[in-house]
Amino acid sequence: MSEAVAFALREVTFAYEQVPALRNLSLTIGRGQSVALLGANGSGKSTLLRTLDALCFPNSGSISFYGGPLTPRALQDDDFFLSFRRRVALVFQNPDVQLFNPTVFDEVAFGPLQMGWSSPEVTARVNAALEQMGVAHLRDRAPYRLSGGEKKRVALASVIVLDPEVLLLDEPTAMLDPRSQSQLIDLIQNWKGSSKTVITATHQLEIVEDIAERVIVLEQGGVVADGSPHDVLSNAELLLHANLVHAHRHRHGDVVHSHPHLHSHARHEH
């Protein structure tokens, strides 16, 4: 298989104790692509990200990573395990899950230490990641004592420190204030131009055009749309059907008027 394809999923099905999360899902994600995963709650976005990060494995179907099979057996090989964990990183939706070290510095150093890098290299990379995410001043603080936005930034720093080729982001802008959201969007936009593959699960339609060149809409564990941000976001019927927008009902005199509630996707530069 071509090196241009980062992930290839073929008829993947996954269920949490009889509750299906992914159903016969097939798709390919190219190297360097920026992809937004859209879908209502329970549509399978988070499960898909975990499957791509090899944290859960399909009940049926197959996944390949750069042409090689992504299976529990493949990950038993130490070299492949470390190489895969180095190349693919996931930012969890709930930062409390991801922050389990006594200090912010230790948290960000956790991944590099698992890679077996030397102490000076770990220190240099951690300092750079802390600076990049604007949390260097928090380096000696306990992560669980931070605000929601700070936790999210530290969680991001803890994965970008590995400089991964593939970034899987689960609702990265949740809990962030507008300024932090904007900074994160700028960061993802910078990655768009590089060779990094960035897959972002989000509910926020207004950021999709900024962070992705391709949009995949999931519904009940399957793909219902796959196209450019413009094509997907301008399809009001699709967005309503996938529960991504709601019908906005209001009164004009005696008449109740209803239309899809959409936001403008125009980006303003000042």
Added chain:
Amino acid sequence: MTRAGGFASTVVKLSRTLGNALVSENVARQPGLMQSLDPRVRVIGALSLVLAVTLSHKLLAIFSVFVAAALLALLSRVSAGLLTTRVWLPVLLFTGVIAFPALFVTPGATVLAISSAGFRVTAQGLHSAALLICRVETAATLTALLVLATPWMHILKALRWFRLPQEVVMMLAMTHRYVFLLAETAGQMFESRQSRTVGVLDRATQRRVTARTAGVLLSKSIELSGEVFLAMQSRGFRGDARVLVDFRLRARDYLGLAAFLSLGILSVWMGRA
């Protein structure tokens, strides 16, 4: 405040205390005598002295170790105030409750008679109670000193060096890190319940509320531990605690180890029955 509210307040206080306990890693990062030793020496030293006071039967021998532990704490930037509030007073309270009956039920020479109540305090009873309290205070001081003066990941790495099974080390790591989060969640659950409670709950309802909360918390903790493990795995964790500092034994570590072991042996020898 309802009884459920009183319990909630206890849980909230517990979560704060746990939070403060975790913040105590600040102590571990300060320069001090204990901190200057290799973590493996600290673990062996503290545990060997705990074993020594357990095997020792003389008050003077145990008290000598207690004084040594308190001095070591002060030289390791662990304040007497911190030890008093977190270790000495709580241990005195809990162990005192257990030791109190020994004052009266242990046969021996009477040192104080409460004739109106028909009780008499015996010298042997006083000695037994003092021995128990002193032994527990000393063991708790040594353990607290180890935990306060050593970053948790260093303790885990040292335990792995001593061949403690990987699964046990992982359990310790997760428990230490998430007990705070779970206590905080429990506090929030009780506060939420309290905000929706009007009047005073009867005892049966209080028991039901507490039991349900415990059940929900258990489910949450299981889910959380699974999620945390996935997050650790996602960043390359394979069960071994890795830290930035490489463990290396130097001359002062051998000296420290010799001091710990000598004190332990002396205490057992002095305290033999």
